[in-house]
Amino acid sequence: NLEYLVKTADAAVGDQVITSGLGGVFPKGLPVGKILDIDENPGMLFKEIKVRPAVDFSTLEEVMIILNVDKTNRKEKVSIH
Secondary structure, eight states: OEEEEETTSOOOTTOEEEOOOTTSSSOTTOEEEEEEEEEOOTTOSEEEEEEEESSOGGGOOOOOOOOOOOTTOTTOOOOOO
């Protein structure tokens, strides 16, 4: 679920959800998933959004953890141990 999306936000079923990069936790543009359903209850301040993840977590064998994105040196080599 996608939480705290204001009712005035422009979102539709089928839209792609990607990271914004705001907050510095994840880099901008990472695919998160696709909107499956939007519920707009009249008494609620936010839309209730159901998102299908971009990946099937049950089939993952390896993941890469991004500790920091150095915007000044993007040509730095990456090593996987």
